[in-house]
Amino acid sequence: MSYWLYYWPSIPGRGEFVRLALEEAGAEYVDVGRDQGAGAVADMISRGGHFAPPILADAHESASHVAHILAWVSRPLELAPHDDRDFRRMHQIQLTVTDFVAEIHDTHHPLGPGLYYDEQKEAAARRSASFIDARLPKFLDYFEGVLSRNPDSDEWSVGRRCTTLDLSLFLVMRGLYYAFPNALAEIDTPALDELTRRVAKRRRIAAYLDSERCIDFNEDGIFRRYPELDRPNP
Ligand SMILES: N[C@@H](CCC(=O)N[C@@H](CS)C(=O)NCC(=O)O)C(=O)O
Known part of the structure; x- marks a missing residue:
């Protein structure tokens, strides 16, 4: 399947x-934006009747x-739990990841995506402070609980094997350590840290992280390193 x-x-x-x-699945795929540029992505948004990327297509x-x-591809890619109830729980937690990512984005764009960061720095500082005080620990504590209370595995968040949710938590933790290293240093996240190490060592993920296909976080993305939004250096 391509x-x-x-x-x-x-x-x-x-x-x-x-x-x-x-x-992670070793799937065959074309990264259309990287191969053909942003115009091809914009074209697919309107052609496919989508609001925003990412968009994934098969034939x-x-x-x-x-x-x-x-939710669509995790089963064909063999990155989903076998049990249906576990599958639904995985999707539910993935939706919490969606909420978390939106809040992470809003730390640097609290007034909306229509203004540059430089035009909303003051609001971003206030938003980030309350994010770090309340929302960051609340979300991380929730995900810690998901990992440490999985009755079927000491390693993965839902069911017995690595799923798309584990890969998402891996990405979120890497992004947070990039954007908010000082804030993260104040919060205990042993299960998430262990998961991040475990995922990074998986054969295909390690090869991907080492490849040119994997690009670094930068200050145009969701996870941005603005030291003024983080806790001060210890
Ligand atoms: N809920 C969507 C959010 C999609 C989204 O916000 N995409 C961004 C890029 S990360 C975008 O290009 N948005 C354009 C827009 O909102 O106008 C998801 O989880 O994929």
Whole structure:
């Protein structure tokens, strides 16, 4: 099965959640934005009736929204739990990841995506402070609980094997350590840290992280390093 991934070429962004799943599964895919540029992504948004990327297509259909795409492909890619109830729980938690990612984005764009960061720095500082005080620990504590209370595995979040949700939590933790290293240093996340190490060592993920296909976080994406939004250096 071949896939076509449509996402903005210059950032990992939300496209990375889908890319990681394709990479871990060893799936054949074309990264259309990287191969053909942003124009091809914009064209697919309107042609496919989508609102925003990432968009994933196969020969028959296309889908947008990270959580919806992962619900679609996680079973064919063998990155889903076998049990239906576990599958639904995985999707539910993935939707919480969606909420978390939106809040992470809003730390640097609290007034909306129509203004540059430089035009909303004051609001971003206030938003980030309350994010770090309340929302960051609340989300991380929730995901810690998901990992440490899985009755079927000490390693994975739902069911017995690595799923698209584990790959998403891996990406979120890497992004947070990039954007908010000082804030993260104040929060205990042993299960998430262990998961991040475990995923990074998986054969295909390690090869991907080492490849040119994997681009670094940068200040156009979701996870941005603005030291003034983080806790001060210890
Ligand atoms: N809920 C969507 C959000 C999609 C989204 O916000 N995409 C961004 C890039 S990461 C975009 O290009 N948005 C354009 C827009 O909102 O106009 C998802 O989870 O995939």
